[in-house]
Amino acid sequence: MPDISSTGSFASQPYDGEVPYVAAERPEISMLDFHLSDPEWERIKHLFPRSEPLRGRPPRDNRAILNAILWVQKTGEKWHRLPSCFPPQQTVYGKYLTWRQTGVLQQVFELLQVKPAE
Known part of the structure; x- marks a missing residue:
């Protein structure tokens, strides 16, 4: 991946065939910031009763789904x-x-x- 810290652009860098990702575009967004901590999950897990399906695929983890929803909201x-x-x-x-x-x-x-997103 090209280094853009000194020039601020990709124009002066040779193209290496890789599509660059510029983290500076949205520095406030990090996926690690959107995972519920264990104490937070303990406060709300009673809202998500675990039920085993009679057939079909096993259900996804409610905590992982909620993390994704919170990521979208934030x-x-x-x-x-x-x-x-x-x-x-x-x-x-x-x-x-649901x-x-x-x-x-x-x-x-x-x-x-x-605060829920509008």
């Missing part, structure tokens, strides 16, 4: 831009709709003191 990114370190976008969005409709997300936001 960054303002679109659902299709969800990083690959989170569960699939379709799964996360489906749970988001939890929003049932009021679970509102309870989570209140318990974690998070």
Whole structure:
């Protein structure tokens, strides 16, 4: 990856075939900033009862799904831009709709003191 710290652009760097990622575009966004801590999860995990499916695929981890929802809420990114370190976008969005409709997300936001995105 080319170094842009001294020049501030890629123009003076030879092209090495790699598509560069410029972290400076949005320095406030880090995926590590959007993972619930263990104490935070302990405060809200009672809102997500674990049920085993009778058949089909095993369910995704509710904590991982909630981390993805919080990432979208805090960054303002679109659902299709969800990083690959989170569960699939379709799964996360489906749970988001369900939890929003049932009021679970509102309870989570209140318990974690998070302001929901408009």
